[in-house]
Amino acid sequence: MRRLSVLAAAAAVAFGLAAAEAEAARDARIVVVTHGQAADPFWSVVKNGVDAAQKDMGVTVEYRAPETFDMVRMAQLIDAAVASKPDGLAVSLPDADALGPAIKKAVAAGIPVVSLNSGSDVFDSLGIRVHVGQTEYEAGLGGGKRMREAGVVKAVCVNQEVGNVALDLRCKGFADGLGAQVTVLAVSMDPTEIANAIKAHFANSPDTQGVLTLGPTAAEPALGALEELGLLGKVQLATFDLSPVVLEALADGKMLFAIDQQQYLQGYLPVVFLALNARYGLMPAGVVMTGPGFVTRENAVQVIELSKQGIR
Amino acid sequence: MASSTIAERDERLRPSGVVRRLFGRPELGAVAGYLLVLLFFAVVARGTGMFSAAGILSFLEVSAQLGIVAVGAALLMIGGEFDLSVGSMIGFAGIVVALPAVEWGWPLWLCILLAFTVALLVGWVNGMIVSRTGLPSFVVTLGGLFVLRGLTLGITRALTGRTQIPGLRAQLEGDWLAPLFAGEVGTGIMQWLGEMGWIATRPDGLPLASGIPVSILWWLLLTALATWVLLRTRIGNWIFACGGDPAAARNLGVPVAKVKTGLFMFTAVCATIFALVQTLSVGSADVLRGQLKEFEAIIAAVIGGCLLTGGYGSAIGATFGALIFGTVQMGIFYTGVNTDWFKVFLGVMLLVAVLFNNYVRRKATEGR
Amino acid sequence: MMRSRPPLVEVENLSKRFGTVVALSGVSMRVFPGEVHCLLGDNGAGKSTLIKILSGVHRPSAGRILLDGQEVVFHSPRDALDRGIATVYQDLAMIPLMSIARNFFMGREHVVTRGRGLLARLDMRRANAIAREELARIGIDVRDPAQAVGTLSGGERQCVAIARAVYFGARVLILDEPTSALGVKQASVVLRYIAQARARNLGVIFITHNVHHAWAVGNVFTVLNRGRTLGTFGKDEITREQLLTMMAGGRELEELSAELEEFARADAARAIDVAAEEKEVAATLRREVAFGSGFSDDGRRP
Numbered sequence: 001m002r003r004l005s006v007l008a009a010a011a012a013v014a015f016g017l018a019a020a021e022a023e024a025a026r027d028a029r030i031v032v033v034t035h036g037q038a039a040d041p042f043w044s045v046v047k048n049g050v051d052a053a054q055k056d057m058g059v060t061v062e063y064r065a066p067e068t069f070d071m072v073r074m075a076q077l078i079d080a081a082v083a084s085k086p087d088g089l090a091v092s093l094p095d096a097d098a099l100g101p102a103i104k105k106a107v108a109a110g111i112p113v114v115s116l117n118s119g120s121d122v123f124d125s126l127g128i129r130v131h132v133g134q135t136e137y138e139a140g141l142g143g144g145k146r147m148r149e150a151g152v153v154k155a156v157c158v159n160q161e162v163g164n165v166a167l168d169l170r171c172k173g174f175a176d177g178l179g180a181q182v183t184v185l186a187v188s189m190d191p192t193e194i195a196n197a198i199k200a201h202f203a204n205s206p207d208t209q210g211v212l213t214l215g216p217t218a219a220e221p222a223l224g225a226l227e228e229l230g231l232l233g234k235v236q237l238a239t240f241d242l243s244p245v246v247l248e249a250l251a252d253g254k255m256l257f258a259i260d261q262q263q264y265l266q267g268y269l270p271v272v273f274l275a276l277n278a279r280y281g282l283m284p285a286g287v288v289m290t291g292p293g294f295v296t297r298e299n300a301v302q303v304i305e306l307s308k309q310g311i312r
Numbered sequence: 313m314a315s316s317t318i319a320e321r322d323e324r325l326r327p328s329g330v331v332r333r334l335f336g337r338p339e340l341g342a343v344a345g346y347l348l349v350l351l352f353f354a355v356v357a358r359g360t361g362m363f364s365a366a367g368i369l370s371f372l373e374v375s376a377q378l379g380i381v382a383v384g385a386a387l388l389m390i391g392g393e394f395d396l397s398v399g400s401m402i403g404f405a406g407i408v409v410a411l412p413a414v415e416w417g418w419p420l421w422l423c424i425l426l427a428f429t430v431a432l433l434v435g436w437v438n439g440m441i442v443s444r445t446g447l448p449s450f451v452v453t454l455g456g457l458f459v460l461r462g463l464t465l466g467i468t469r470a471l472t473g474r475t476q477i478p479g480l481r482a483q484l485e486g487d488w489l490a491p492l493f494a495g496e497v498g499t500g501i502m503q504w505l506g507e508m509g510w511i512a513t514r515p516d517g518l519p520l521a522s523g524i525p526v527s528i529l530w531w532l533l534l535t536a537l538a539t540w541v542l543l544r545t546r547i548g549n550w551i552f553a554c555g556g557d558p559a560a561a562r563n564l565g566v567p568v569a570k571v572k573t574g575l576f577m578f579t580a581v582c583a584t585i586f587a588l589v590q591t592l593s594v595g596s597a598d599v600l601r602g603q604l605k606e607f608e609a610i611i612a613a614v615i616g617g618c619l620l621t622g623g624y625g626s627a628i629g630a631t632f633g634a635l636i637f638g639t640v641q642m643g644i645f646y647t648g649v650n651t652d653w654f655k656v657f658l659g660v661m662l663l664v665a666v667l668f669n670n671y672v673r674r675k676a677t678e679g680r
Numbered sequence: 681m682m683r684s685r686p687p688l689v690e691v692e693n694l695s696k697r698f699g700t701v702v703a704l705s706g707v708s709m710r711v712f713p714g715e716v717h718c719l720l721g722d723n724g725a726g727k728s729t730l731i732k733i734l735s736g737v738h739r740p741s742a743g744r745i746l747l748d749g750q751e752v753v754f755h756s757p758r759d760a761l762d763r764g765i766a767t768v769y770q771d772l773a774m775i776p777l778m779s780i781a782r783n784f785f786m787g788r789e790h791v792v793t794r795g796r797g798l799l800a801r802l803d804m805r806r807a808n809a810i811a812r813e814e815l816a817r818i819g820i821d822v823r824d825p826a827q828a829v830g831t832l833s834g835g836e837r838q839c840v841a842i843a844r845a846v847y848f849g850a851r852v853l854i855l856d857e858p859t860s861a862l863g864v865k866q867a868s869v870v871l872r873y874i875a876q877a878r879a880r881n882l883g884v885i886f887i888t889h890n891v892h893h894a895w896a897v898g899n900v901f902t903v904l905n906r907g908r909t910l911g912t913f914g915k916d917e918i919t920r921e922q923l924l925t926m927m928a929g930g931r932e933l934e935e936l937s938a939e940l941e942e943f944a945r946a947d948a949a950r951a952i953d954v955a956a957e958e959k960e961v962a963a964t965l966r967r968e969v970a971f972g973s974g975f976s977d978d979g980r981r982p
Contacts, residue, residue, distance in 0.1 A: 540801075543802075543804075544801040544802050544804070545800065545801060545802060546789035546790070546793065546800070546802065548802075549778075549782055549785070549786060549789055549802065552775070552777070552778050552782070553775050553778065553786055556775035556776065556777050556778055557774075557775045557776070560769070560774065560775055561775065561786070561787075562757070563735075563737075563757055563767065563769055564757075564786045564787035565756075565757055565758035565761055565787035565788075566786065566787050619777075623775065623777045623778070624777045
């Protein structure tokens with residue numbers, strides 16, 4: 001019984017804090033719904049951007065994301081957000097078919113909507129005026145071209161989430177940009193497994209010259225695997241997105257480049273746009289491109305400090 | 313009339329040979345299954361380097377890490393309970409080690425001590441809730457799954473604003489404890505084998521397989537320890553009894569609640585060893601580490617002959633279950649098969665293993 | 681003759697309440713060595729509450745337990761076991777998936793443990809040998825004590841449980857409905873072994889609601905009804921029909937008497953009746969007890 005009451009007290013304190021935060025509501029309330037869980041290093045930075053914008057603009061922002069990559073759940077979250085009549089809604093659009101009806105409802109209800117991250121090809125058809133993000137295919141294409149310039153003719157694309165359209169597009173763009181043979185290596189999120197899968201791949205096709213990983217989750221084990229194989233510097237390694245380890249490797253010349261979509265902006269800008277819209281009725285139009293930016297040995301050092309702060 | 317019962321028994325009894333004894337072992341299905349897997353890859357992946365020194369170590373390392381948690385899960389399952397919080401415990405233990413080390417500069421030994429203390433505490437809480445309330449452990453530990461994962465994320469984000477804690481490698485430089493979890497052994501032998509030209513070498517002359525990862529030793533050690541405890545100690549007898557029939561065990565004077573709580577603590581410790589091995593060898597902690605490991609561990613234990621209902625199984629079986637899992641997982645990269653089909657393959661293997669197991673167990677309890 | 685010795689175990693005015701429910705009120709009984717004390721009563725009469733108190737599972741709300749004339753308090757089943765009171769539960773006696781030998785030594789592993797501290801280990805070879813030997817003594821031939829208990833029949837399982845209790849020095853054996861789930865043949869195996877335990881001078885408390893089984897091996901009968909005792913009777917003080925009447929309680933006496941008459945007629949008429957068979961058991965047992973030792977020689981019936 002006593003334990004129960006302690007639990008209850010703890011819960012009450014937790015809810016009290018949440019309530020106090022909500023009470024501090026200022027002139028506008030904006031809801032951000034994305035498909036990225038806060039535990040994902042990429043989305044962690046997006047959320048940092050959201051949080052910063054909330055502070056800078058003096059608005060209230062609620063960040064919501066489904067626990068897994070679940071479009072039905074995400075559509076329900078959007079429905080719930082619309083029902084709460086916010087002053088602005090920012091959503092990511094990984095699957096327009098699944099999310100379209102919910103977003104159209106929001107637009108019909110007169111709620112200004114900004115899309116972010118994925119969805120650059122469909123946002124206007126849903127009545128959304130601004131998209132903040134990078135196009136995955138083009139980013140992959142740029143990466144492929146860069147790798148071709150480095151002399152790679154046979155490469156592997158390490159995909160830790162086969163079936164995620166955005167990641168599949170990155171691999172496809174990369175293959176097209178390279179204009180050569182690219183094997184897709186489907187792996188899980190487990191670092192040991194990724195490292196050993198890459199080792200197995202090199203045992204199988206030792207003539208592979210380039211490795212592209214689709215995120216730091218895979219890039220870090222890939223670094224380890226290449227180091228163990230004695231191939232660091234001989235095989236060109238590149239990745240999407242940044243992490244402190246990736247940046248260090250870039251600075252040390254162990255990696256060729258990292259494709260940075262500067263996702264901090266994807267969290268920051270939509271909130272700013274929606275806040276300004278709520279306050280002054282201002283809103284840009286079209287696609288606001290946040291990337292691709294390429295981080296290489298030359299500019300890695302500058303980026304490292306920002307990355308530690310969760311901004312890049 | 314009583315003597316006729318004895319006569320009947322005599323008719324039913326058959327000679328108890330070594331063969332029959334082996335046939336009754338729970339791990340038999342997994343061992344046979346593993347031979348099948350090896351045979352399959354020996355044919356399909358021949359000449360690909362899967363069975364070179366580096367290739368073997370590669371799938372052994374994957375199996376070893378899973379095996380470390382699978383042994384814990386197997387013991388717990390034999391004791392009649394599940395722990396779904398294992399995967400989250402891996403992530404949690406990872407940040408418990410990395411956060412103080414990287415953010416506050418704690419020495420590694422203190423971080424490791426802290427991690428094991430936290431693990432024992434989590435295991436104890438799981439065990440106490442399960443044995444005090446009598447609720448099914450998969451419900452109780454499902455709560456643990458979410459709470460621990462949430463704590464991992466919440467604490468890491470609150471303290472660092474990120475979800476990864478890198479920079480552990482620099483911290484570990486020259487630490488005496490790190491090789492215990494992240495090192496390699498037998499590097500000299502590998503070097504020598506490489507020089508003799510018996511195993512493949514890198515362009516710079518070093519052997520491709522530079523040494524045996526310590527995780528493999530942890531795995532073997534835990535398997536041996538668990539097998540010894542299960543088969544040759546009083547605690548082992550009690551573990552089987554707790555899973556087989558907790559009420560009967562209690563009536564016979566077995567401290568069921570203590571045994572189960574101890575098992576939950578052991579499982580959490582196994583998860584922490586897994587976390588240490590992975591965190592220290594990769595050099596960073598990530599809040600997402602260990603996802604789905606709870607299910608993989610249970611799958612390995614089941615492939616290895618553990619009954620979902622408890623009271624039957626073996627640690628060696630779980631080890632072979634992990635080997636099947638790890639070998640199939642890595643082997644598929646050598647076969648050239650599209651990895652999209654990996655899960656189909658894994659699912660079929662699991663199904664075959666469970667069907668085979670069920671058959672063997674029925675034969676064993678029928679007394680043949 | 682047996683009653684002249686001091687009682688092994690005695691309960692005085694034992695009461696047990698679960699919240700507002702009175703499960704047992706003011707029950708007294710005495711168990712002497714070398715006697716089978718049958719505890720009879722319908723469901724809910726308080727039989728299992730009484731034995732759970734005696735075996736250390738529950739603590740009495742009032743009253744006391746005397747062991748060899750000394751007052752004792754049992755804190756756990758283990759406690760009672762250590763003092764020589766062993767309980768064999770009807771269906772909770774064995775762990776089916778574990779081997780006979782492992783079951784035999786469950787909770788008593790220290791007997792076959794070798795080495796100390798971290799190196800303490802079970803000597804399974806010895807455990808198997810002892811289990812095989814002990815079971816052979818009661819006429820169960822187990823070639824492989826490593827086989828699962830699940831492969832034994834229900835009666836054999838009960839016998840293994842009883843043999844286990846006897847081996848570990850039980851002086852008072854509490855048997856909770858050991859025969860109720862068994863067929864006639866299996867039940868007779870168990871009854872025979874109960875008689876053997878009696879011959880070894882153990883005190884046996886035999887809980888049952890089957891008067892036939894009780895009558896076959898019992899010396900003394902205590903009948904419980906709604907948590908109270910209706911009295912304790914020697915075998916010469918009461919008839920089987922009276923016992924049955926008492927168990928059913930006074931209220932349904934009217935309807936019952938008719939049925940009983942029917943029962944008595946059938947009893948007399950049919951030769952291969954359950955009752956007849958049980959008489960046969962009783963007769964054999966009497967012979968056995970008169971012989972004194974019949975069992976321990978080779979574990980087989982003469």
